[in-house]
Structures are given as C-alpha cells and as structure tokens.
Amino acid sequence: MQPQEKNVIVLLESDFYEKEIFYYQHRFAEANINLHFMTRLWGNNSIEFKGHDYHIPMSCNESFEDICADKLNNYSAVIVPSGMVADRLRYTEDINKIPPATKFLSLAFSNKNIIKGIICHGLWLCAPMTGLIKGRRLTVHNNLLGDAKAYGAVYVDQDLVIDDDLVTARTGDHCHLLASTIIKMIKAQCC
Numbered sequence: 176m177q178p179q180e181k182n183v184i185v186l187l188e189s190d191f192y193e194k195e196i197f198y199y200q201h202r203f204a205e206a207n208i209n210l211h212f213m214t215r216l217w218g219n220n221s222i223e224f225k226g227h228d229y230h231i232p233m234s235c236n237e238s239f240e241d242i243c244a245d246k247l248n249n250y251s252a253v254i255v256p257s258g259m260v261a262d263r264l265r266y267t268e269d270i271n272k273i274p275p276a277t278k279f280l281s282l283a284f285s286n287k288n289i290i291k292g293i294i295c296h297g298l299w300l301c302a303p304m305t306g307l308i309k310g311r312r313l314t315v316h317n318n319l320l321g322d323a324k325a326y327g328a329v330y331v332d333q334d335l336v337i338d339d340d341l342v343t344a345r346t347g348d349h350c351h352l353l354a355s356t357i358i359k360m361i362k363a364q365c366c
Contacts, residue, residue, distance in 0.1 A: 182251060184252070185212050187224060189225055190226070190260065193227065214238065214264070226258075242282070244286070247286060256294055265303060288340075294350060298323060310329065313328050335356060
C-alpha cells in the first residue's frame with residue numbers, strides 16, 4: 176500500500192517574511208510534505224508578490240477560493256504566516272461581508288482534522304471572526320497581545336503554544352518551531 180500524499184496550505188500575499196516562507200519550502204520538502212501557496216487570485220492565473228525585507232518576488236498560482244470543504248480534506252494543515260500577509264488578505268470589497276480569506280480560514284477551523292498554524296501577525300486574519308479563537312490558548316507577537324485579548328483568546332507567554340488542532344508561534348523567527356511541530360502532528364496522524 177502506497178503512503179498517502181500529505182499537503183499543507185500556506186497563505187501568501189505581499190510583504191511576506193522571506194526567511195519564514197523559504198524555511199517552510201525547505202523544511203516541509205525534507206519531510207516529504209507538499210506545500211501549496213495560496214492566495215486570492217482576483218481572476219488572474221498567477222500573481223507575483225514581493226517579500227517584506229528583501230523584496231524578493233514569489234509567484235502564486237493557487238487560489239484558496241477554489242477550495243470547498245471536500246477539497247480541504249486533501250490537506251493536513253493551513254498556515255497563516257507572519258508579516259503583512261494576514262492584513263492584506265483580510266481585505267473585502269463589501270465591508271458588510273466577511274473577507275474571503277477569513278471565510279476560508281473558518282472552513283479550516285470547522286475541521287478538527289486540519290491543523291491550523293498561525294504565526295505572529297497572522298492572527299489578524301481572525302479579526303473579522305473572533306469566535307474562531309475565542310477561548311483558545313495561543314501565543315502572539317508582543318504587539319498583538321491586546322488583539323488576542325480583545326478576540327477572547329487565552330494568551331500564553333511562550334514561543335510556541337499547541338491547543339489541540341491550533342498551533343501558534345510568537346514571531347516569524349519562530350517558524351522552525353511551528354514547522355517542526357506541524358510536521359510531527361501530521362506524521363502522528365498517519366500512524
């Protein structure tokens with residue numbers, strides 16, 4: 176019997192933290208886990224984003240808007256990275272509607288088998304639907320402590336916090352902790 180292929184979604188937008196994203200590319204490949212960078216493509220086949228520190232370009236050609244609940248079952252985890260990715264993804268044309276990226280994240284939260292990884296300012300993607308993390312234990316960047324409390328989360332002063340299917344890390348520089356934990360959790364699911 177052939178082992179089931181493992182896939183992880185990493186959301187992407189401009190001002191991504193290059194060191195974090197590049198670390199994921201290498202670390203998940205070492206673990207034989209496929210990464211799928213997804214964004215809102217706005218009707219385009221591909222969009223090129225620039226990183227925050229070095230303005231390194233990265234193309235993205237997969238859209239989370241194409242993922243329904245059934246398709247999401249093909250993924251083991253969804254990662255909301257640091258940097259300004261979450262802030263840019265929470266844009267919505269109609270202020271009376273939940274942003275598509277937050278709707279997608281809520282779809283992931285509705286499935287306990289999918290690991291949710293949120294690092295640093297990635298927490299901002301939960302702002303339009305604070306119920307996603309209300310009462311959940313997590314860590315965030317020091318600048319987001321007030322946000323976490325306002326969202327009703329239970330802040331834990333650690334670099335990495337695991338709360339069942341939710342894994343959070345304090346800053347983009349803790350991406351190694353987030354990645355290794357998610358990889359261990361994915362491997363534990365398949366055994």
